[in-house]
Amino acid sequence: MEEVASKVLSTKPTLFSYFRSSASWRVRLVLALKGIEFTYQAVNITKDGGAQQYSEDYAKMNPMNRVPALFIDGKCLGESIAIIEYLEETRPDTRKVFPSDPYLRAKARQLTEIINSGIQPLQNLEVLNKIEDELKGDRKEWAQHFIKKGMNAFEEIIKETRGKYCIGDEVSIADVCLIPQCFAAERFGVDLATFPNIKEIRDSLTGLPEFIAGDLKSQPDYVA
Amino acid sequence: MEEVASKVLSTKPTLFSYFRSSASWRVRLVLALKGIEFTYQAVNITKDGGAQQYSEDYAKMNPMNRVPALFIDGKCLGESIAIIEYLEETRPDTRKVFPSDPYLRAKARQLTEIINSGIQPLQNLEVLNKIEDELKGDRKEWAQHFIKKGMNAFEEIIKETRGKYCIGDEVSIADVCLIPQCFAAERFGVDLATFPNIKEIRDSLTGLPEFIAGDLKSQPDYVA
Numbered sequence: 275m276e277e278v279a280s281k282v283l284s285t286k287p288t289l290f291s292y293f294r295s296s297a298s299w300r301v302r303l304v305l306a307l308k309g310i311e312f313t314y315q316a317v318n319i320t321k322d323g324g325a326q327q328y329s330e331d332y333a334k335m336n337p338m339n340r341v342p343a344l345f346i347d348g349k350c351l352g353e354s355i356a357i358i359e360y361l362e363e364t365r366p367d368t369r370k371v372f373p374s375d376p377y378l379r380a381k382a383r384q385l386t387e388i389i390n391s392g393i394q395p396l397q398n399l400e401v402l403n404k405i406e407d408e409l410k411g412d413r414k415e416w417a418q419h420f421i422k423k424g425m426n427a428f429e430e431i432i433k434e435t436r437g438k439y440c441i442g443d444e445v446s447i448a449d450v451c452l453i454p455q456c457f458a459a460e461r462f463g464v465d466l467a468t469f470p471n472i473k474e475i476r477d478s479l480t481g482l483p484e485f486i487a488g489d490l491k492s493q494p495d496y497v498a
Numbered sequence: 499m500e501e502v503a504s505k506v507l508s509t510k511p512t513l514f515s516y517f518r519s520s521a522s523w524r525v526r527l528v529l530a531l532k533g534i535e536f537t538y539q540a541v542n543i544t545k546d547g548g549a550q551q552y553s554e555d556y557a558k559m560n561p562m563n564r565v566p567a568l569f570i571d572g573k574c575l576g577e578s579i580a581i582i583e584y585l586e587e588t589r590p591d592t593r594k595v596f597p598s599d600p601y602l603r604a605k606a607r608q609l610t611e612i613i614n615s616g617i618q619p620l621q622n623l624e625v626l627n628k629i630e631d632e633l634k635g636d637r638k639e640w641a642q643h644f645i646k647k648g649m650n651a652f653e654e655i656i657k658e659t660r661g662k663y664c665i666g667d668e669v670s671i672a673d674v675c676l677i678p679q680c681f682a683a684e685r686f687g688v689d690l691a692t693f694p695n696i697k698e699i700r701d702s703l704t705g706l707p708e709f710i711a712g713d714l715k716s717q718p719d720y721v722a
Contacts, residue, residue, distance in 0.1 A: 409635045
């Protein structure tokens with residue numbers, strides 16, 4: 275965290291990220307899709323009980339003590355969806371990640387929220403640690419329940435909206451949320467074959483250069 | 499649910515809502531702020547183990563089996579934040595609930611997501627039932643933990659952005675999310691005096707006619 279002060283003085287945005295964090299991953303994908311160069315600042319959310327994200331310096335940037343945070347245009351933003359909406363609004367000359375049709379925009383945001391508020395908050399590290407350590411529950415079973423429920427709903431909706439990707443043939447925020455969610459699903463033992471539309475779209479997305487650039491394995495803090 | 503078919507044929511939007519659902523409450527507030535007339539269709543999410551929201555008819559409208567859903571412009575939308583963004587985009591002549599400045603819009607969305615994805619998914623009925631019934635945990639303790647964490651972060655951010663309301667002196671989506679969250683906090687025994695900025699803003703909001711119209715007590719399905 276000592277490097278924070280120097281990094282945030284650069285003109286390029288600085289992304290505070292953890293390679294496996296699905297919310298960080300979403301923002302990395304959108305930065306790549308929009309071709310916005312940025313400085314990567316790793317925040318290790320698993321080391322020393324999350325000491326880095328709970329440090330006083332980091333809390334000033336993001337009082338939720340979470341990754342990602344994005345320092346951009348002289349200000350600091352938190353919450354992946356808020357960051358992505360900001361990038362879309364303030365960089366109108368870059369590739370759009372929201373469909374132009376209002377109804378399809380709403381569907382893209384509905385799909386986004388199914389993952390962002392419907393699944394991810396229930397499969398994140400802090401919650402699973404509480405389930406296992408405090409309540410002696412089975413973290414995998416807990417995570418699987420919410421992942422299956424959310425991905426079922428996602429699968430139903432994209433049957434109507436999909437083309438090559440979740441909303442027609444253009445990559446959108448829904449795809450950006452889907453990719454890290456698919457990784458998390460498989461990590462917790464959910465078989466994607468149960469969701470044939472999701473699986474097909476996932477397979478179309480993973481080869482795109484922007485999705486390779488944003489992938490967890492491409493990050494400087496990646497550990498196998 | 500038998501009435502669904504007839505209701506959705508009307509030209510006014512139909513809101514599928516449960517009086518105490520905080521996500522339904524947000525949409526009610528935005529409909530009131532924008533002066534959009536709508537038909538209220540109660541969905542009782544607590545009766546018969548949630549039979550209404552899990553019915554086949556309802557799942558067609560919202561595959562997440564949750565309230566709210568909004569039938570509008572001949573289509574059905576789910577997820578409160580997606581619905582609110584849609585209303586803002588498609589009703590440009592109504593009162594805005596997002597600030598016009600891009601940075602403040604981002605802060606409004608960040609505050610929104612602190613509640614929408616940071617707190618609400620962890621205090622909702624299904625999760626608390628699992629905590630209590632399956633894991634024999636204390637639902638109140640669980641809810642309090644996440645409510646306090648999220649509201650602490652919310653309080654920190656509004657110290658910078660607030661005026662009479664969360665973002666300056668105009669009511670925004672952040673206030674719309676805050677009001678039902680304050681109700682939930684008090685319901686789970688969290689003392690709002692710990693968050694003086696939140697409390698002051700809450701007290702400024704609750705007397706506004708739109709907030710009275712959207713309040714849980716003003717709904718036809720309200721039960722004390």
